Amino acid sequence: MxxxxxxxxxxxxxxxxxxxxxxxxxxxxxxxxxxxxxxxxxxxxxxxxxxxxxxxxxxxxxxxxxxxxxxxxxxxxxxxxxxxxxxxxxxxxxxxxxxxxxxxxxxxxxxxxxxxxxxxxxxxxxxxxxxxxxxxxxxxxxxxxxxxxxxxxxxxxxxxxxxxxxxxxxxxxxxxxxxxxxxxxxxxxxxxxxxxxxxxxxxxxxxxxxxxxxxxxxxxxxxxxxxxxxxxxxxxxxxxxxxxxxxxxxxxxxxxxxxxxxxxxxxxxxxxxxxxGEAYFAFGLGASRYVAGTRSSNTRSLRLYLSQLRKGQLPIAESETLTPRLRAAETAALQLRRRRGIHRDAFREQTGFDLDELLGSVLRKHRGRGWLEDAGPIVRLSREGIFYADVVCADCVACGADEHQNGATN
Ligand code: SF4
Structure with a gap:
């Protein structure tokens, strides 16, 4: 479009x-x-x-x-x-x-x-x-x-x-x-x-x-x-x-x-x-934000950015409201980027989802490859897994995407 x-x-x-x-x-x-x-x-x-x-x-x-x-x-x-x-x-x-x-x-x-x-x-x-x-x-x-x-x-x-x-x-x-x-x-x-x-x-x-x-x-x-x-x-x-x-x-x-x-x-x-996976405001050309469970991005066209705002309209090009399940899966993917990984209790408190019920198959697969360490409450990328972070994180998001309904894209 x-x-x-x-x-x-x-x-x-x-x-x-x-x-x-x-x-x-x-x-x-x-x-x-x-x-x-x-x-x-x-x-x-x-x-x-x-x-x-x-x-x-x-x-x-x-x-x-x-x-x-x-x-x-x-x-x-x-x-x-x-x-x-x-x-x-x-x-x-x-x-x-x-x-x-x-x-x-x-x-x-x-x-x-x-x-x-x-x-x-x-x-x-x-x-x-x-x-x-x-x-x-x-x-x-x-x-x-x-x-x-x-x-x-x-x-x-x-x-x-x-x-x-x-x-x-x-x-x-x-x-x-x-x-x-x-x-x-x-x-x-x-x-x-x-x-x-x-x-x-x-x-x-x-x-x-x-x-x-x-x-x-x-x-x-x-x-x-x-x-x-x-x-x-x-x-x-x-x-x-x-x-x-x-x-x-x-x-x-x-x-x-x-x-x-x-x-x-x-x-x-x-x-x-x-x-x-916490919320943040963002302003300016092409800026992307995450506010109240909705991700949205501004246009990258300067002409549109200026003209929309002159008309008093937000210059948003894309917007997507995440289902709770996709939000949880994205949160897991983002938190795995941290060396301290995901803390299961904190994850449940933040997202309302049990990590193992949500992403059990993904965790099992990558534990089996040696890419994830799973020690008690913490799941994180192993030393080897750091090199495959993109693969592990994409699998987490894909696992959460099945029930996702795409939000308004104007
Ligand atoms: S063009 Fe890109 S990489 Fe170069 S200074 Fe600007 S923002 Fe940085």
């Missing part, structure tokens, strides 16, 4: 509510789509060369928040991601932070408030501004320290940009995280090890490590199809991932989710909301 025919479901403005954490959000994600350059591998909702539209976008974002929220709501974690939020000029960044402060109430002493940044955007002015509005965590899109890898990924920073950005960020924030990418064509184990060592040497608190995936319709995908780029083979990818886990754990880091590692006490609370 053309996207134009699928927008705008009716959704009431929500008064400030409470309810179980799976139902009513205590977290919010805000998407800022602007980037200086569209990197070859990226399939996020991003806009380049669109500086003139920043204020229109912020108008629309404000309108979207006002449509969803009848009054300010209390949250425990906030995450402004993108795109590149740090790319915003200082006055626009201030406007965004003021808008967030109007719609969301939080305790400055307890909140986790993250903003994503590119190393070359990090200036004292911007960091001071972020801190003034309560931001206490910076997530830097570093990807690599090696010039060759950065060139391949079309990232326009270098080692000294990263070093300068991290040093400044550590002076302002209690948590600094880096994104790194492995399985880049041509990257060796020694190259990847050097990246990990550099990251640790900078004294950051958290690392998100992603394998490079060739997403359809990206510039990189086109190059792979033309035979100009040979993707990293599965064996190398597995070797690099296994090394990540072994090396970081040996350095005392906690591997708390498939792609995420933290120094003790620095796991991201915001991201753990997603993996617990």
């Amino acid at each position: 053309p996207e134009a025919d699928r927008v705008a479901i009716a959704a009431p403005p929500f008064p400030s509510q409470t309810g179980p954490r799976w139902y009513w959000p205590r977290s919010v994600y805000i998407h800022i789509p602007f980037c200086a350059h569209h990197c070859c591998y990226c399939d996020f909702a991003v806009l380049t060369g669109a500086g003139r539209l920043v204020e229109d976008y912020l108008d629309a974002l404000e309108g979207e928040m006002a449509l969803w929220l009848a009054e300010p709501v209390s949250v425990e974690t906030l995450y402004i991601g993108g795109g590149t939020p740090s790319w915003l000029p200082l006055p626009s960044l201030r406007r965004l932070l003021q808008m967030v402060a109007r719609f969301f109430l939080f305790d400055q002493a307890k909140v986790e408030y993250t903003v994503e940044a590119n190393p070359t955007d990090v200036t004292e002015d911007k960091l001071s501004l972020l801190r003034e509005y309560g931001v206490n965590r910076l997530s830097l899109g570093v990807q690599s320290f090696r010039p060759e890898t950065l060139r391949f990924l079309e990232r326009h920073h270098n080692f000294s940009d990263i070093q300068r950005a991290v040093t400044s960020a550590l002076q302002h924030f209690s948590d600094v995280s880096l994104d790194l990418i492995f399985a880049v064509p041509g990257q060796t184990l020694a190259d990847w090890h050097a990246d990990l060592r550099c990251a640790l040497g900078l004294g950051v608190h958290h690392l998100s490590t992603y394998n490079l995936t060739i997403e359809p319709k990206t510039a990189l995908w086109a190059r792979v199809r033309r035979g100009q780029v040979q993707p990293c083979d599965e064996e190398t990818e597995r070797l690099l991932y296994a090394h990540t886990i072994a090396y970081l754990e040996a350095q005392g880091w906690e591997h708390y989710e498939i792609s995420n590692f933290a120094r003790p006490g620095h796991a991201s609370r915001h991201n753990q909301v997603y993996w617990a």
Whole structure:
């Protein structure tokens, strides 16, 4: 169905509510789509060369928040991601932070408030501004320290940009995280090890490590199809991932989710909301939310996003209300991404389902393969199972999908 025919479901403005954490959000994600350059591998909702539209976008974002929220709501974690939020000029960044402060109430002493940044955007002015509005965590899109890898990924920073950005960020924030990418064509184990060592040497608190995936319709995908780029083979990818886990754990880091590692006490609370299967608000181009048992996503078309909001309509492209059974199965799949896995009692309390009655056949199958550990109240991926997480999680969701009725897709 053309996207134009699928927008705008009716959704009431929500008064400030409470309810179980799976139902009513205590977290919010805000998407800022602007980037200086569209990197070859990226399939996020991003806009380049669109500086003139920043204020229109912020108008629309404000309108979207006002449509969803009848009054300010209390949250425990906030995450402004993108795109590149740090790319915003200082006055626009201030406007965004003021808008967030109007719609969301939080305790400055307890909140986790993250903003994503590119190393070359990090200036004292911007960091001071972020801190003034309560931001206490910076997530830097570093990807690599090696010039060759950065060139391949079309990232326009270098080692000294990263070093300068991290040093400044550590002076302002209690948590600094880096994104790194492995399985880049041509990257060796020694190259990847050097990246990990550099990251640790900078004294950051958290690392998100992603394998490079060739997403359809990206510039990189086109190059792979033309035979100009040979993707990293599965064996190398597995070797690099296994090394990540072994090396970081040996350095005392906690591997708390498939792609995420933290120094003790620095796991991201915001991201753990997603993996617990809990509710969260989301605003902005292409943003996806989970509120009151319904998952919905905004359009990725800027034209539609702006025009719908000018008309006072929500720019929702897809919406799906989960049956209790599918919600429980999805919760299991998400929680298996955590190294601590699923706690049976907590799962029953959150979903109303007994894990073994719901997913007994899936659990038996993957225990038999050695991919799941089942110790008393806890079920989690085994060391081997981590490499097959996608298969196990997809089986969980498929098992819950049989009674699912698709919700309204407008
Ligand atoms: S900077 Fe990040 S969000 Fe922007 S295009 Fe590159 S990878 Fe995508």
